[in-house]
Amino acid sequence: MNPTPRVETPSTKTIRQDILVIGGGAAGFFGAITAAESNPGLKVTILEKGREVLSKVRISGGGRCNVTHACFDPVELVKHYPRGHRELLGPFYRWQPSNTVTWFESRGVPLKAEADGRMFPISDQSSSIVECLLNEARSAGVSIRTNQAVAQIKHHESEGFEVNTQDGHIYHAQKILWATGGLKPGPAMKLLSQWGHHMVDPIPSLFTFQIKHPLIEGLPGLSVDEAEASLCGTRIRCRGPLLVTHWGLSGPAILRLSAWGAREIHQAQESFDCDIDWIPNVKDAGFGLESMMKQHPNKQLHTLSPFDLPKRLWQRILDILGFKLGMTWRQLNSKQVRLLTESLKRTTFHVSGKSRNKEEFVTCGGVDLKEVQFKTMESKKLPGLHFAGEVLDIDAETGGFNFQAAWTTGYLAGKAMAESAW
Ligand SMILES: Cc1cc2nc3c(=O)[nH]c(=O)nc-3n(C[C@H](O)[C@H](O)[C@H](O)COP(=O)(O)OP(=O)(O)OC[C@H]3O[C@@H](n4cnc5c(N)ncnc54)[C@H](O)[C@@H]3O)c2cc1C
Known part of the structure; x- marks a missing residue:
């Protein structure tokens, strides 16, 4: 049996962190775990607006979670991304499906490829992936705070970010990983545009x-x-x-x-x-x-x-x-x-x-890729702000490619945030 992971409901009102990850989905978890494992001295917290984290991972692939795709050549892999194919080529040379497979297998979750190339946990249960991510986050010392809907973020040159949640909590951090999933017109888009980001109109795909x-x-x-x-x-x-x-x-x-x-x-x-x-x-x-x-x-x-x-x-x-x-x-x-x-x-x-499509649907559109540095996933508009996952104007065909984009961008963002000078 896996130990029960620690998911906190915040008690203190003002909390200081090194890295705040907004969004407890696939990209947010991968970014948070990578950052915390790469630099164990850092305080990393995930803020999730829902009661549960990783809810899409849980329902994905009809409950089996199509984690990635057995396509191990970055040049071939990018051909499955209607949006993001050019920008993802470099990132896939750094983190691609073979890395994802090794990552999960070395943490006790063996994967299998089906005839069409889709890869699933051998258990055929998305809970294997969810538990693995929760356990890795716990072991790396990542705090997970649910029911924390981020409502406002201010940035001060000298002090970094001040993040306000809907229930009145205030968090301070030097770096933010924005991993809130597919954008919808609303407050998140307003927040990003205040820093000069442009959003490509979000519309459905798949x-x-x-x-x-x-x-x-x-x-x-x-x-x-x-x-x-x-x-x-x-x-x-x-x-x-x-x-x-x-x-x-x-x-x-x-x-x-x-x-x-x-x-x-x-x-x-x-x-x-x-x-x-x-x-x-x-x-x-x-x-x-x-x-x-x-x-x-x-x-x-x-x-x-x-x-x-x-x-x-x-x-x-x-x-x-x-x-x-x-x-x-x-x-x-x-x-x-x-x-x-x-x-x-x-x-x-x-x-x-x-x-x-009951198996998978995603958002086409999101943060304009021209405004993101793809080596670090950092915003070109606001240093210290990083992006990962579906919030970006990246989406793929069905087959495990959407999760792969989340793992890759989460990994690059986590690594860059952990390695940059503090
Ligand atoms: C039914 C379904 C099945 C799918 N199956 C597959 C599959 O098998 N394989 C595949 O590759 N892809 C699949 N996908 C697509 C895949 O789930 C997404 O591409 C992937 O989850 C994107 O990860 P993400 O972390 O960027 O976003 P998400 O998983 O959407 O996570 C974002 C998180 O941020 C939180 N959040 C949002 N706003 C705030 C805020 N203001 N404050 C705090 N938290 C916030 C959300 O509650 C959410 O938990 C499926 C999608 C659906 C809908």
Whole structure:
């Protein structure tokens, strides 16, 4: 059994610290632990507005926590970040998934990679990650204070930061790690703009598409191993497995498209057209269909689907295009081959809205990356202020990449705060 970690409810009203971490999520914890372990003499405190810390880690990955991704080449890794790919390259050379794996494994939490590269604790329980972070924070002497919503921060040249919480506590610190997660318009954005920071408009990313269309109606649960989804009127296209849901379309291809096209979709007020190529790996579908005609002339069209397409999808395409039951492959004429080719290579769906992906959703937008020094995660506007995690204008495709950004930026910020002169 792991010892119960110490989570404090503050009793004194004015508290002096060396480093204050605002936000008890993945990035805040990683930053706090790194700082305290790198410089054990420092007083490090996490202020969390909620009653619980690490609440997103707990619910993440459907309760299993997709901690990171088995992609160990920084150049490949950054390709999964619609926002932040340029800025994260250097940081990933300093802290990347292999470091995350070693960090957790050396602290008693072995990880495993699934076939698609997603990495989870072997226990398949997010609580393994939560307990590990709580225990490491406790061992490193980090104080954790819950129910501490930071409401105001003042900065004095000589004295550093004065942080006021909603319940009247005052904290003083030389350095602050701002790790409050995805920004929403409100007081936090006002606070940051008082120091000259600009925020890229926060909007949602990683969502599924609401679609009503006869081609997918009544087919929830149907999946295609590899499809290509593209945003009409743009060059944005993403590949991966595709899933039909009760509401429309989901699966990695759609989630990737929602991330890469987040801004365009938001501008279109979530009403837009999306094309699906059901067989993106097939270059010449017409040739493939003609081969089927030669190989299986007497087989019925409806009973033999080409290109390993799920039979229910193939039958639905045939029905919608008006092909009669009982028709054989030999009976196809060239016009019909063209018609089928066009449908298989491009079905246009109108998307009328978005639904939350229950596995993961994140904020696109946040603190402008131009205003952050990526070696130290320090603000270029206000020395002593550091950032980590989703508060930054960084977000990724689904697959453990969002947590990896939190671990990496938290690590760099913690290291820099601990090492800078006191
Ligand atoms: C349902 C769901 C599942 C997910 N699953 C995965 C997954 O499996 N893999 C993956 O890579 N990503 C996943 N994500 C995304 C991932 O959880 C986030 O990218 C990650 O948690 C960001 O970490 P963070 O520390 O920056 O922010 P957060 O985890 O949001 O933590 C920020 C903390 O700051 C606190 N806070 C905010 N304002 C204040 C304030 N004023 N004062 C004090 N405290 C404050 C908040 O209460 C919160 O606890 C998931 C997200 C969701 C919503």
